[in-house]
Amino acid sequence: MRHLFLMDPIETVRIDKDSTFALMFEAQARGHEVLYGLVPDLFLREADVRAVAQRVRLQKVQGEHATLGPREEVSLGDVDVVWMRKDPPFHMGYIFNTYLLDLAEARGTLVLNAPRGLRDMSEKAWALRFTDLVPTSLMTQDIGRIRAFAEELGTIVVKPLDGNGGEGVFIVRKDDPNIGVILEASTQHGHKKVLAQRYLPEAKLGDKRIILVEGEAVGAVLRVPQGVDHRGNIHVGARVEKTSLTERERAICARIGPALHEAGQVFVGIDVIGDWLTEVNVTSPTGIHEIEAFDGIRVQALVIDAAERRRSRRDG
Ligand SMILES: Nc1ncnc2c1ncn2[C@@H]1O[C@H](COP(=O)(O)OP(=O)(O)O)[C@@H](O)[C@H]1O
Ligand SMILES: [Mg+2]
Numbered sequence: 001m002r003h004l005f006l007m008d009p010i011e012t013v014r015i016d017k018d019s020t021f022a023l024m025f026e027a028q029a030r031g032h033e034v035l036y037g038l039v040p041d042l043f044l045r046e047a048d049v050r051a052v053a054q055r056v057r058l059q060k061v062q063g064e065h066a067t068l069g070p071r072e073e074v075s076l077g078d079v080d081v082v083w084m085r086k087d088p089p090f091h092m093g094y095i096f097n098t099y100l101l102d103l104a105e106a107r108g109t110l111v112l113n114a115p116r117g118l119r120d121m122s123e124k125a126w127a128l129r130f131t132d133l134v135p136t137s138l139m140t141q142d143i144g145r146i147r148a149f150a151e152e153l154g155t156i157v158v159k160p161l162d163g164n165g166g167e168g169v170f171i172v173r174k175d176d177p178n179i180g181v182i183l184e185a186s187t188q189h190g191h192k193k194v195l196a197q198r199y200l201p202e203a204k205l206g207d208k209r210i211i212l213v214e215g216e217a218v219g220a221v222l223r224v225p226q227g228v229d230h231r232g233n234i235h236v237g238a239r240v241e242k243t244s245l246t247e248r249e250r251a252i253c254a255r256i257g258p259a260l261h262e263a264g265q266v267f268v269g270i271d272v273i274g275d276w277l278t279e280v281n282v283t284s285p286t287g288i289h290e291i292e293a294f295d296g297i298r299v300q301a302l303v304i305d306a307a308e309r310r311r312s313r314r315d316g
Pocket of ligand 1: 200
């Protein structure tokens with residue numbers, strides 16, 4: 001099989017942290033051809049979606065992890081699987097790229113995750129349709145409404161819809177003297193929608209990342225906030241811990257899994273705090289290394305298996 005990984009510059013990959021590296025390495029170990037390309041180099045000419053790509057040879061030595069071949073132009077039509085693994089920010093540039101990937105998919109190339117889902121399944125907003133699974137939520141840009149919400153609930157969390165890594169996630173108490181300032185800053189004075197949510201005290205115990213492959217839960221890892229920082233994000237120092245799934249978490253996966261599977265979202269990470277779903281990450285989920293280290297579950301093998309199955313179904 002011939003894989004093309006569209007991603008951030010490969011020099012910046014951390015071989016023991018980034019799930020993309022684990023997927024690439026797994027493909028290589030199976031004797032597949034691995035190509036690497038940058039998203040800005042994706043282009044279309046007469047309905048042929050093309051990329052500038054390089055063959056890559058990987059080894060598990062940070063700094064010398066990727067040996068690149070010459071730059072060549074490839075048609076996505078000549079690739080078996082395109083992996084869209086570019087990290088957010090999720091902005092119009094990202095969306096434009098999904099239009100190109102849509103077309104490549106329509107012409108028979110397997111694109112994972114399916115570009116339509118990458119575009120439509122906003123990591124914070126998509127989950128909100130499952131009202132019984134998410135904490136009480138308000139999505140608005142109206143500062144007055146958020147203030148009333150805080151009055152009603154006492155303590156809330158306010159977060160950007162396009163953030164990640166815990167950036168811009170505030171805990172706001174109804175009597176916080178900074179409440180006005182926080183809401184002005186996060187809504188850009190009422191010009192930008194944000195997500196306000198009931199504050200879940202269980203966040204202190206950790207934020208659980210659960211990985212679903214083709215809609216089935218296959219592994220999980222817990223991220224526990226450290227020190228005074230309230231956020232369970234590895235980027236800001238949360239510690240990872242071994243974990244398992246509760247009955248409620250299995251129920252959450254069973255509810256949302258089929259929709260993810262149906263939408264061609266093969267490799268997805270969801271986040272659960274306490275009993276509540278807070279995020280569905282389809283763009284570039286992570287967690288493979290941690291789950292392998294704690295539980296010996298090789299999520300990368302399950303993901304590449306899924307790609308192989310989809311590819312052979314298409315050929316068959
Ligand atoms: N409803 C909530 N109640 C309590 N803490 C929350 C809530 N939502 C988010 N947090 C805290 O903020 C962190 C980041 O929030 P999250 O919604 O996962 O955004 P991001 O995409 O930036 O990771 C979480 O790990 C958790 O510690
Ligand atoms: Mg998160």
